[in-house]
Amino acid sequence: MPVLRHIIADMIFDLHCHSKASDGALSPAELLQAAEDANIDLLSLTDHDTIAGYLELREHPTSVKLIPGIEFSCQWNGINIHIVGLDVDPDNAQLRTAIENQQAVRIERARTIAAKLEKLGMPGALEGALKYCSDPGRVGRPHFAQFLVEAGYVKNAKQAFDKWLGNGKCGDVKSLWPEIETVNHWIQEAGGVSVMAHPLRYKLTFSKLNRLIRHFHETGGRAIEASDQQGNKNLLKRMQELSTELGLLASAGSDFHSPEWAWCRLGQVSPLPSAMKPVWTAFKNTPFTAAIDID
Template structure:
């Protein structure tokens, strides 16, 4: 069983790295990539803890980018965690994420919130089990803002928070601080990794625009696309498999697991890739 897209509480997941590894073992996952958003501290912990585990863990990250005015997530797999460039990449993404968080907070305060940034940061620290004065830098994402809106009584659920304030086209949908998709792909390749287009169905593009995205992705050095993805209905997988063939891309699979409860696909619980797909892990899973 393979799962090459999941998250810990070092980004916007609910489980600690050790809890995620334990869950992967329980679910029978054999090959796992932990792909926190713009962060590798979680996957480092999972790899360190997996020495005697039946789960083989590879390096992973989900990098935020923009293409054609649309926020695009690119998963990097099997790259060098010790490469000096990685530190530079992470710092650039942290700076972009911090600027984005400030913009989101400012926009939410304009529509009636108070102390939004501090409140979201407090929630992010709590999710990591950190004291509010701990000298540890935490990552702030839209789910943390959603949880703050819930705690403040503004909304009843994350779904409502994204529908009204944080989703596509809403005040909290901020993409202007991210690097281009081509830049992100270049980083992953320079780190010796494989660039994978994450959950292509999330972008809600027309078929024509999706093909333009895939053409640009492949031209920039992207090598694979998620065909089996947690929220993608199984009957749509052959269509994405055909796009892989059309653009010379390998196929990846990942649950995008965030938490045991809620609207998340369970870790490792994915349909097999359609016949004819070339698995992205074929050359390095041994």
């Protein structure tokens, strides 16, 4: 099927990005316009713990094939892990309840982060972060980063994460998040595909990454973001080999948040590994014509 192979090879996709519905800089409509401008064929808006952005877009006329998605926060062995749910049913009652639970956790977590920052001499962080977030239930660390920049404590968002908000820093509060198996269950109940987001960014040794990926797979995980333009090439190769061994599907996304972030442009996604099947071959709620298995 040479024509179909050509369609798949040339398809531009992005299955991990964010809008103002969580912590992105663009409104859902602006993000969709940016996707059209970038000639993206397949897009999933995966805002943190909400599908509000997708709901705004699902009746919007567009040339882009939209896949309903969400990025859930969870934990494994005290490490903050992100799981993307793709092709979920946005009207599923279990999914809606899960989102309500996560947003309640976000509010409590934000209070904890603000209290820690105040102890370090940075008062007013919660109010400052909420200025950049229209819904308290969606507040996240990028909103705190914006406050820290505005208040003059850091020069930019990267410095905010490096000093105060990143993994292992005072703003890295994860004890309130559910375990991986809970999030996998939520996504399964909503008919979706669980995808481990950016596995190389957790800064794990291969031994720990091996255990994490195997646990994710054993508890219902079905795919992994298998391309990483910024990751360690040797570790990336070993991760891809392990994922292939386990039969995990391959996904990828830019993790786009803002046009100002040059390192993650919308649609800037590395090719999927040839040895792994693409995640869209498992989509049922929103099947894509180029997802036909051509093996």
